[in-house]
Amino acid sequence: MRYLRYLLFTIMLLIFSYNLVFASTGDNSTSVKLNRYYENYKEILNEAEIKGINYNEYLKEHDTKLRPNVKYEIDAKDYINTNGMQVREYANYKGMGGISIYIGEKGYIDYNVNIEEEGFYDISIVYYPIEGTGGPIQRAIFVDSSLPYKELGLIEFQRIYVNATNKWQRDNRGNDIIPEQKEKPDWITSYCYDSEGYVTENLSLYLTKGVHKITLYSVREPMLLRKIILDNSSKVLPYSEVIKNLDGKRMKDTLNQEIQIEAEDANRKSSPMLHPTQDKSSPSVYPYSAKELKNNTIGSDGNWSIVGQWLEWDFNVPESGYYYITMNVRQNFVRGIYTSRKITIDGKVPFDEMNSYGFTYNSQWHMVTLENSKGEKYKFYLETGKHTIRMEVVLGNFGNIVSQIQGVMQELNSTYRKVIRITGVDPDSYRDYNIEQNIPELDKELIDERNKLNAAIKDLQKVAGTGSDREAALSTMVADLNYVIPDVERLPAILGAFKMDISALGTWITGVVNQPLAVDVIYIHSPNVKITERDNSIWNRFVHEVKTLYYSFVIDYNAIGNVAKGGRGTRTITVWIGTGRDQANVLKKLIDETFTPKTNINVNVMLVDINMLLPATLAGQGPDVAVQVATDLPMNYGLRNAVVDLRKFRDLADVKEQFRESAMVPYEFGGHTFALPETQTWPMMFYRKDILDELGLKVPETWDEMESALSVLSKNQMDLGMLPDENIFAMLLYQNGGKYYNSYATSSELDSDVAVKAFKEYCKFYTDYKLDTQNPVDQRFRTGEAPIVIADYTLYNQLQVSAPDIKGLWGFSMVPGTVTKDGKIDYSVGSTGTATIMLKQTKNEEASWEFMKWWVSTDTQIRYSQELEALMGAAARYPTANIKAFESLPWPSDDYDALKSQAEWVKGIPQIPGSYFTWRNINNAFYTVVFAENNNKMEPREALTEYVRYINDEITFKRQEFGLSIPKK
Numbered sequence: 001m002r003y004l005r006y007l008l009f010t011i012m013l014l015i016f017s018y019n020l021v022f023a024s025t026g027d028n029s030t031s032v033k034l035n036r037y038y039e040n041y042k043e044i045l046n047e048a049e050i051k052g053i054n055y056n057e058y059l060k061e062h063d064t065k066l067r068p069n070v071k072y073e074i075d076a077k078d079y080i081n082t083n084g085m086q087v088r089e090y091a092n093y094k095g096m097g098g099i100s101i102y103i104g105e106k107g108y109i110d111y112n113v114n115i116e117e118e119g120f121y122d123i124s125i126v127y128y129p130i131e132g133t134g135g136p137i138q139r140a141i142f143v144d145s146s147l148p149y150k151e152l153g154l155i156e157f158q159r160i161y162v163n164a165t166n167k168w169q170r171d172n173r174g175n176d177i178i179p180e181q182k183e184k185p186d187w188i189t190s191y192c193y194d195s196e197g198y199v200t201e202n203l204s205l206y207l208t209k210g211v212h213k214i215t216l217y218s219v220r221e222p223m224l225l226r227k228i229i230l231d232n233s234s235k236v237l238p239y240s241e242v243i244k245n246l247d248g249k250r251m252k253d254t255l256n257q258e259i260q261i262e263a264e265d266a267n268r269k270s271s272p273m274l275h276p277t278q279d280k281s282s283p284s285v286y287p288y289s290a291k292e293l294k295n296n297t298i299g300s301d302g303n304w305s306i307v308g309q310w311l312e313w314d315f316n317v318p319e320s321g322y323y324y325i326t327m328n329v330r331q332n333f334v335r336g337i338y339t340s341r342k343i344t345i346d347g348k349v350p351f352d353e354m355n356s357y358g359f360t361y362n363s364q365w366h367m368v369t370l371e372n373s374k375g376e377k378y379k380f381y382l383e384t385g386k387h388t389i390r391m392e393v394v395l396g397n398f399g400n401i402v403s404q405i406q407g408v409m410q411e412l413n414s415t416y417r418k419v420i421r422i423t424g425v426d427p428d429s430y431r432d433y434n435i436e437q438n439i440p441e442l443d444k445e446l447i448d449e450r451n452k453l454n455a456a457i458k459d460l461q462k463v464a465g466t467g468s469d470r471e472a473a474l475s476t477m478v479a480d481l482n483y484v485i486p487d488v489e490r491l492p493a494i495l496g497a498f499k500m501d502i503s504a505l506g507t508w509i510t511g512v513v514n515q516p517l518a519v520d521v522i523y524i525h526s527p528n529v530k531i532t533e534r535d536n537s538i539w540n541r542f543v544h545e546v547k548t549l550y551y552s553f554v555i556d557y558n559a560i561g562n563v564a565k566g567g568r569g570t571r572t573i574t575v576w577i578g579t580g581r582d583q584a585n586v587l588k589k590l591i592d593e594t595f596t597p598k599t600n601i602n603v604n605v606m607l608v609d610i611n612m613l614l615p616a617t618l619a620g621q622g623p624d625v626a627v628q629v630a631t632d633l634p635m636n637y638g639l640r641n642a643v644v645d646l647r648k649f650r651d652l653a654d655v656k657e658q659f660r661e662s663a664m665v666p667y668e669f670g671g672h673t674f675a676l677p678e679t680q681t682w683p684m685m686f687y688r689k690d691i692l693d694e695l696g697l698k699v700p701e702t703w704d705e706m707e708s709a710l711s712v713l714s715k716n717q718m719d720l721g722m723l724p725d726e727n728i729f730a731m732l733l734y735q736n737g738g739k740y741y742n743s744y745a746t747s748s749e750l751d752s753d754v755a756v757k758a759f760k761e762y763c764k765f766y767t768d769y770k771l772d773t774q775n776p777v778d779q780r781f782r783t784g785e786a787p788i789v790i791a792d793y794t795l796y797n798q799l800q801v802s803a804p805d806i807k808g809l810w811g812f813s814m815v816p817g818t819v820t821k822d823g824k825i826d827y828s829v830g831s832t833g834t835a836t837i838m839l840k841q842t843k844n845e846e847a848s849w850e851f852m853k854w855w856v857s858t859d860t861q862i863r864y865s866q867e868l869e870a871l872m873g874a875a876a877r878y879p880t881a882n883i884k885a886f887e888s889l890p891w892p893s894d895d896y897d898a899l900k901s902q903a904e905w906v907k908g909i910p911q912i913p914g915s916y917f918t919w920r921n922i923n924n925a926f927y928t929v930v931f932a933e934n935n936n937k938m939e940p941r942e943a944l945t946e947y948v949r950y951i952n953d954e955i956t957f958k959r960q961e962f963g964l965s966i967p968k969k
Contacts, residue, residue: 041142041217044142044145044146045140045217046689048153049689050693050809052147052149052150052153054151054198054403055151055194055203056199056403058149058206062120063119066120067119068119068121070117070231071231072115072121072230072231074113074227074228074229075227076099076100076225076226076227077089077101078111079109079111080112080213081109081110082107083107083108084106084108085104085108085218086102086103086106087102087103087104088101088102089102094128094186094187096126096187100128102130102222102224103222103224103225104222105132105218105893106893107217108142108215108217110213110214110215111216112212112213113211113212113214113230114210116209118206118208118209119206120207120232121204121205121232122192122202122203123204123205123228123229123230124190124231125157125189125190125225125228126187126226126227127188127190127225127226128185128186128223129158129160129221129224130222130224131183131185132222133221133889133891134183134272134866135221135892136159136890137159137220137222137223138155138156138195138219138892139216139217139218139219140152140216140219141155141192141215142215142217143212143215144213145213145215151194151195151203152192153808154195154808155192155193155195156308158188158190159185159271160185160186160268161181161183161184161270161272161274163179163266163275164180164181164182166265168276173559173563174292175293175294176293178275178277178295178585179275179276180589180593181269187226189229191203194399195307196307196807197307197308197393197394197395197399197402197513198395198406200355200356200394200396205230216228219892219893221890236351236352238351238352238353239352239353246322251381253321253322253526254321254322254323254527255319255528257318257524258525258526258529259315259317259524259525260523261315261521261522261524262521263297263298263313263327263519263520263521264276264297267314267388268312269309270308270309270311270392271306272866272870273303273306273870273871273872273873274299274303274309274311276297277296277299277300278294278296279518280293280294282365283536283540283541283544284328284534284535284536285297285328286521288535290548297518297519299516300330302333302514303871303872305514305515305516306393306515307394307513307515310391310393311390311391312389313389314386314388315386315388315524316386317382317383317387317524320382321381321526322526322527323379323380323381323524323525323527324369324377324523324524324525324527324529325343325378325380325522326369326370326522327367327370327519327520327522328365328366328367328368328534329368329517329519330363330364330365330518331360331517331518332361333517334511334515334516335469336464336469337460337463337464337512338358338359338464339358339393339515340395340396340398341359341391341394341517342357342393342394343390344392345380345382345387345388347388350381354370354378355394355396356396356397357370358397359517364536365533365536367531367532367533369531377527380524389524393515395512395515397459397462397463398460398463401460401512402512402513404455404456405453405456405509408452408453408456408477408505409506410805411445412502412505413502413784414784415445415446415449416502416783417716417785419435420495420717420718421716422438425495425717425785428492429492433489435488435491436489439488443485446481446484446485447481449481450481453474453477456474457475473505473507473508477502477504480498480501484498499783503783505805506805509804509805510802510804510805513804563604570602571602571844571847572601573624573842573844573847573848573851574603574604574606574623575604575606575625575627576606576622576623576625577607577610578608578609578610578611578613578628578629579610579628582871582872585871586871587605589867590864594859594860594863595854595860601850601851606623610626610629613629613633617642617841620841623839624839624842624843624844624847625836625838625839625842625848625851626836626837627678627855628678628834629834629835629836631666631833631834631835633835633837634666634667634674634675635669635911635912636916637674638669638674639669640962641840642840643674643675643839644837644842644845645672646673649849652673655676655856658858659676659856659881660881660903661908662680663680663831663881663908665907665908665910666833666835666908666909666910666911669745669912670745675835675837676852676855676856677834677881678833678835678836678880678881679879680832680833680879680881681792681794681831682727682792682793682830682831682832682902682906683728683790683791683815684790684791684793684898684902685700685788685790685812685813685815685816686781686788686790686791686796686811686812687699687788687789687810687812688781688787688806688809689809691784692788695712695713695787696712699811701816701825702817702818702825703735703761703816703818706720709788713787713788714769718785718787719772719786720771720788720789721771721785721788721790722771722790724762724773724923726919726922727792727830728762728790729758729762730907730909731790731828731830732759732762732818733754733755733759734907735828736755737826738750738752738754739755740909741910741912741955745912745955746955746956747952747955748918748952748955750922750944750948750951751944755944756944759940759944760941763929766926766930777795778795778798781799781803781806790815793879793899796895797874798875800875801874812895813898814901815829815902827901827905828905829902829905829906829907830906830908831906831907831909832909836852836856856881856882858882858884861880862884864878865885865888865889869890877890886903912955913959913961914951914955914959917954921950921951924947925940925943929943
């Protein structure tokens with residue numbers, strides 16, 4: 001009986017465990033459910049991006065008419081659970097009464113809400129953008145441990161920025177200095193919106209009666225939370241009804257009122273990118289100068305173009321009544337379509353037409369009075385007193401079109417991958433691949449996508465007019481489909497063009513989601529006041545062009561900002577930079593703000609072609625300091641006594657502590673230090689979540705797993721994207737325990753057994769697995785031909801900006817590692833970067849050293865990173881070598897964790913006399929193994945050993961040239 005009792009207890013325990021683990025694995029068509037007993041929200045997010053539904057599909061599954069006139073407020077302090085998150089309470093913080101909750105940038109927090117009336121509810125958050133790394137605050141919102149639709153997987157909450165000064169500072173050449181953008185946080189109530197802009201209205205939740213759990217999952221940046229609100233905002237009426245209601249209240253036109261707002265003086269903005277811009281293209285902008293650079297517009301460099309970015313201007317109205325709104329604008333960025341702005345006054349859209357107002361293409365600055373398609377000007381009713389006008393970037397009518405095209409592109413990419421599994425990427429035009437038999441229903445799939453494209457073209461014609469050049473990419477794709485649909489066996493013959501045209505759809509999406517607009521001035525004026533264009537006649541434009549031509553001969557545009565003249569009692573140095581004018585402007589701005597005032601050292605910054613550094617140095621005309629030079633340059637100059645050995649400065653050791661040891665490796669040799677590192681990058685592994693899921697693959701953690709994955713990819717005519725370069729070879733070399741040179745740097749170690757083994761593995765990827773050696777990996781990653789890519793981590797920035805079509809479908813992690821003899825995994829990678837050097841010809845070493853220390857310091861690198869990203873966007877994220885500054889970059893927490901983990905395995909690639917011959921000859925050996933004709937092909941060991949002789953000969957020759965003896969053991 002006792003044993004029977006034990007047996008029954010065991011069976012019940014097993015049943016309970018089974019139910020606990022698998023209770024929530026049932027299907028649900030409207031959401032991606034939790035399928036484990038623990039709440040692994042990260043996995044749900046990944047799964048939702050691949051299999052989840054979008055908001056429009058979600059709406060179709062519910063009755064959208066059910067919108068109860070009920071409001072639920074969830075107090076931040078009433079959370080029921082947190083996991084993996086820092087949580088702190090703040091009482092009556094910054095004018096907000098009650099208890100606010102600090103929620104960190106990792107983990108999640110749960111709330112319960114009891115819904116009494118079933119239906120749709122808009123979601124809004126009352127929050128304070130507390131200090132973080134400066135990036136947008138990102139959250140995912142779950143309901144009852146599921147993600148109702150994809151868009152809730154990434155909700156962005158904006159910060160508030162202002163100009164640091166309202167009075168422009170000028171350099172000593174009369175140019176305005178672009179003001180620093182400072183965060184000015186305040187309490188914000190924000191509805192949840194689609195971060196990609198495809199859905200233009202507020203995002204809503206359909207909630208049944210009863211208790212529901214609302215979860216905020218942190219993706220990026222901390223925030224202070226005060227409330228979560230569920231309600232239904234009133235519908236915005238069209239202009240005809242709004243003006244009818246106002247006329248019924250006997251509202252009248254104002255008379256003779258004109259309020260002028262200079263756009264560059266925006267009171268608040270959502271991004272530090274939205275700084276004043278300098279436009280010299282027309283005499284119609286104010287203030288105008290053909291000689292100096294003036295802060296006279298906003299958006300002129302195309303930086304006001306990302307969905308969700310907004311600008312606000314405050315103004316005072318002297319008289320209640322109707323007003324027109326007129327602007328001096330230029331939209332010379334996007335042809336064939338208009339760019340859209342959502343215009344609100346005092347936080348409300350005045351009428352429906354302002355939800356998305358379009359500005360058409362025009363190469364000239366011109367006055368636009370807000371009006372309808374019939375040319376009838378809109379009247380805005382304003383009461384006496386202070387008001388705020390906001391203009392926000394939206395996709396407007398293009399949102400649904402872009403969403404359609406993105407869906408079509410993903411399906412066609414999927415079709416392309418199905419076809420290349422049969423034909424390969426380069427089909428034989430004389431072979432019959434039996435496409436119809438191997439891919440049943442393919443013609444029906446293509447007909448569906450063609451119909452969607454035709455519908456999108458019709459929608460595009462409605463909003464942009466017929467004949468728009470934006471139709472070209474869509475029409476070309478339709479033509480491809482029309483050719484293939486009658487006989488799908490034709491597809492292999494045009495596969496190359498088919499792939500290119502799919503890529504063109506991706507480019508189309510990138511172009512359309514970019515919504516730039518430049519504004520000079522905004523007028524709020526009475527209907528009887530006529531606003532005319534300023535100084536924009538043909539004659540004025542002609543005079544302007546003549547002046548501009550004249551000043552181009554008398555002004556040195558290579559000199560950036562203030563130009564200092566050396567004099568008695570002053571210290572002046574010259575710094576050369578060769579990367580770009582934007583980078584030079586930011587550097588000069590920081591010098592004038594923080595370096596010169598503290599040190600009394602003047603700095604002339606010159607924008608030059610850095611290739612001129614050698615001839616200028618030989619001619620005695622070079623700078624004191626050069627920044628952002630290539631990795632190999634410091635060693636080459638140092639051996640020739642052309643740069644200052646930094647070991648002579650006593651505080652060098654303290655300065656070096658700011659960097660990883662690996663960052664210093666290329667710049668140290670024989671007891672000398674020739675440079676300080678500025679940037680440092682290394683390889684990471686990028687992967688397509690959707691394709692790996694489709695193939696049933698997990699992200700490889702070791703090279704053994706990678707080889708297994710490659711066999712699956714190869715069967716599906718896909719491969720690993722890994723272009724042959726030194727960082728790839730260095731990764732394999734270091735993971736196998738190899739090194740480049742012996743401990744005395746007198747000969748190469750690449751002929752060792754370990755190095756030969758690494759070289760064999762390196763070559764094997766391109767001989768046995770036939771990896772692509774030429775085509776850019778980013779394009780192949782987007783099409784899915786290479787669903788796994790190993791490349792420099794800066795590819796992340798590129799994909800974030802230029803690949804919106806696969807947003808959310810990819811991730812990145814550490815590179816695969818090599819299993820060592822003791823069973824551990826070695827994830828070592830090589831690195832590269834840029835550096836700053838002090839030229840030997842400098843007449844003031846101490847001043848130059850002070851500049852170098854300031855330049856690579858944590859505070860300066862943080863400011864430079866922030867300013868550069870604010871100026872140029874996320875694509876310009878600066879890969880600083882300063883460890884603390886790197887930590888401050890606005891990475892999402894999971895992505896930063898991956899980078900940080902890989903950084904612990906980074907090793908430097910040493911530079912020694914003759915080292916320029918090393919990679920050249922490794923590459924020669926590689927080409928002899930991989931590409932040579934059969935008669936000239938060599939085995940990896942033979943080839944490497946042969947070319948190592950040349951490396952050693954060059955090392956010996958260079959050591960003799962520079963008088964370096966071979967140390968005795």
